[in-house]
Amino acid sequence: MISAYTGTQIREAEKPFLADGVGAVLMQRAAYGLANTVVHELRGRGRRLYGSSVAVLAGKGNNGGDGLFAAALLARRGLRATALLTAGAAHEAGLAEFRRAGGHVLALTADNIAELAAAAAGADVVIDAVLGTGAQGGLRGPAGALLERLAQTHPGLVVACDIPSGLDADTGEVNEPVLPADVTVTFGAAKAGLLADPGADFAGSVHVVPIGMEAALPEPALRRLEAQDLHRLRPQPVRRSHKYTRGVLGVVAGSERYPGAAVLACRGALAAGAGMVRYLGPPDVADLVRESCPEVVCGQGSSAEAHVQAWVLGPGVDESAGDQLQRIRDAAATGLPVVADAGALPALPRILAPHQILTPHIGELAALLAGYGVESDRARLEGATLAAARRGAALTGATVLLKGATTLVAAPGGTVFSQSEATPWMATAGSGDVLAGVLGALLAQLSGSATMDHVPRGDRWAAIAAMAASLHGRAGAMASAGGPVTATAVARAIPEVIRHM
Numbered sequence: 001m002i003s004a005y006t007g008t009q010i011r012e013a014e015k016p017f018l019a020d021g022v023g024a025v026l027m028q029r030a031a032y033g034l035a036n037t038v039v040h041e042l043r044g045r046g047r048r049l050y051g052s053s054v055a056v057l058a059g060k061g062n063n064g065g066d067g068l069f070a071a072a073l074l075a076r077r078g079l080r081a082t083a084l085l086t087a088g089a090a091h092e093a094g095l096a097e098f099r100r101a102g103g104h105v106l107a108l109t110a111d112n113i114a115e116l117a118a119a120a121a122g123a124d125v126v127i128d129a130v131l132g133t134g135a136q137g138g139l140r141g142p143a144g145a146l147l148e149r150l151a152q153t154h155p156g157l158v159v160a161c162d163i164p165s166g167l168d169a170d171t172g173e174v175n176e177p178v179l180p181a182d183v184t185v186t187f188g189a190a191k192a193g194l195l196a197d198p199g200a201d202f203a204g205s206v207h208v209v210p211i212g213m214e215a216a217l218p219e220p221a222l223r224r225l226e227a228q229d230l231h232r233l234r235p236q237p238v239r240r241s242h243k244y245t246r247g248v249l250g251v252v253a254g255s256e257r258y259p260g261a262a263v264l265a266c267r268g269a270l271a272a273g274a275g276m277v278r279y280l281g282p283p284d285v286a287d288l289v290r291e292s293c294p295e296v297v298c299g300q301g302s303s304a305e306a307h308v309q310a311w312v313l314g315p316g317v318d319e320s321a322g323d324q325l326q327r328i329r330d331a332a333a334t335g336l337p338v339v340a341d342a343g344a345l346p347a348l349p350r351i352l353a354p355h356q357i358l359t360p361h362i363g364e365l366a367a368l369l370a371g372y373g374v375e376s377d378r379a380r381l382e383g384a385t386l387a388a389a390r391r392g393a394a395l396t397g398a399t400v401l402l403k404g405a406t407t408l409v410a411a412p413g414g415t416v417f418s419q420s421e422a423t424p425w426m427a428t429a430g431s432g433d434v435l436a437g438v439l440g441a442l443l444a445q446l447s448g449s450a451t452m453d454h455v456p457r458g459d460r461w462a463a464i465a466a467m468a469a470s471l472h473g474r475a476g477a478m479a480s481a482g483g484p485v486t487a488t489a490v491a492r493a494i495p496e497v498i499r500h501m
C-alpha cells in the first residue's frame, strides 16, 4: 500500500530531526535520491551523462536547496549544470556546493525572463525546485512568468523536486502556472496532492525517496492499494463454498431507455466472481439480460423480498422508471451493503451509512452536494477532487467513490483511497456500469469475509470500493493495451486480472 501525507504532516514529522540538527543530512539524502533519479531517467532514454545538461530552477527555500545539491551531484558526474535562481536569494549551503561543483549560476529578473526560459528549455533535464511543501499559493512575478513560458515550450525531461511548484501538496489543487513534470521525486513519503486530480495530471510518475524520518509519520491522509494488497484482500472461495456462500448480488438497473446498463452491470458482477446475480427490472430489460447473461436469475418482484447479500442500484435507471425507483428505495432500506450509481443517487434517503457506497462522477457529485445545500459547479469540484469527495462522504454519511482519471474513495470517517490504474480509453459509455457490477460483487463476497480482518473496521467499505476501482482500472488497461476498449471488453478482462493477482 502506498501511504500519502499532507505537506503539514511531513513537516511535523521532520521537526524533531531539525531540532536534533540533522536537517542537512535529510537534505543530502533527498538530493542524492533526486540526482539518482535524473541519472536513471537519462540512461533510460539512452543518454550519456557526460555532455548532457541540467538546468535547476531554484527557489530560496529548502526545496531550492535540494535542487541545488542534486544539481551539484550531477555536475560532478559530468553534466553541464546551470542554476536559475528564481527568488533573488538561494539556499546558502546548496548554492555554495553547486558553485564548488562547477555549476553556472544565473539570477532571474523581470528583464531576462525570455532569455532564461530559453536557456532552461534547451537543457536536457529541467529540475523544478522553486517551491516545495513550504509553498503558499502559486508563483507570481518573474518566477511565475518563467514557469509559464517553460510550460509552453515542453522541455525535454522535467523532474519535479518533491512536488511540481505551485501544486498544493495537501489537496492536489493547482495554482497556475505549474510546469508539468515527467517525474516527481518526492521525499520521505508521497504527498497526498500528487495522488489526487488535478495535481496528479502534473506529477508524472512519482518516485518516493526515503530520507530517514518515515517512522515518525502519523496516519496517512490518503492511501493507494497496490497489487499485493489486492492479492491479500481478494475473495477466495474455499473447497466447500457454494453459490449462496460465495455472495449473492441483487441488481436493480436498466430501464426501457437504457437497457444495456443492466447487462453491463451484470457482466461486471459475474466477472468479479459473484456466486449468483439476481436481476430485478422491467420484462423487456430482463429478457435482454437473460439473453446476454444466461447465468443471471431475472425477476420483476420487489427488492424487499429478495435474498441477497448486497445490491447494485441505479445504472441506467432514469427518473421515469417508477418501479425501478421503488425497488431502489426498498433495497436501500434493507440495511444491506449497497452500490448506488447514476439513477439511484437522487433516490436515496438523506442520511446514509458507510456500507452504502455512492459512485458519482464529478457532475453527479455536484448535483448531490447541491441537494445538501452546497452549491458548487463542476469546474470548481474538478479543481479540488479530494476536498469534493471528502465533502460528499461527510455530508451523506456514505462512502463516496468519485470516478475520474484518478478515482478517489472517501469514507465518512475521513479515510481516503486513491486509485489510478485506469487508462483514458476507459472513458467510454458503460464503463461505469461495469464498475458498479464489480463493486457489487466484491461487496457480496467480502462484506462478512475474514480476509477483511486485515483492514481497520472503519476503513473496510472504502477498501472494498478502492479494490473494485483498482480491479476495474487494471482490467481496462489490460483490455485496452493502448487502444480503444469497450465496456464489455473491460468486464471480460476482470477474471484475468483476478487470476494474476
Ligand SMILES: NC(=O)C1=CN([C@@H]2O[C@H](COP(=O)(O)OP(=O)(O)OC[C@H]3O[C@@H](n4cnc5c(N)ncnc54)[C@H](O)[C@@H]3O)[C@@H](O)[C@H]2O)[C@@H](O)CC1
Pocket: 011, 014, 018, 023, 026, 027, 030, 059, 060, 061, 062, 063, 064, 066, 130, 131, 132, 133, 134, 135, 136, 137, 138, 139, 140, 161, 162, 163, 187, 211
Ligand atoms: N524540512 C526538512 O527537513 C526537509 C525539507 N526538504 C525540502 O524542503 C522543502 C520545504 O522547504 P521550505 O520549508 O523551505 O519551503 P519551500 O522551499 O517550499 O519554499 C519556501 C520559500 O518560498 C517562499 N514562498 C512560499 N510560497 C511562495 C509563493 N507562492 N511564491 C513565492 N515564494 C513563495 C517562502 O516565503 C519561503 O521563502 C520540501 O518540499 C523539501 O523539498 C528536504 O530537504 C528534506 C528535508
Ligand SMILES: [K+]
Pocket: 063, 128, 129, 130, 131, 132, 160, 161, 162, 163, 164, 165
Ligand atoms: K518543486
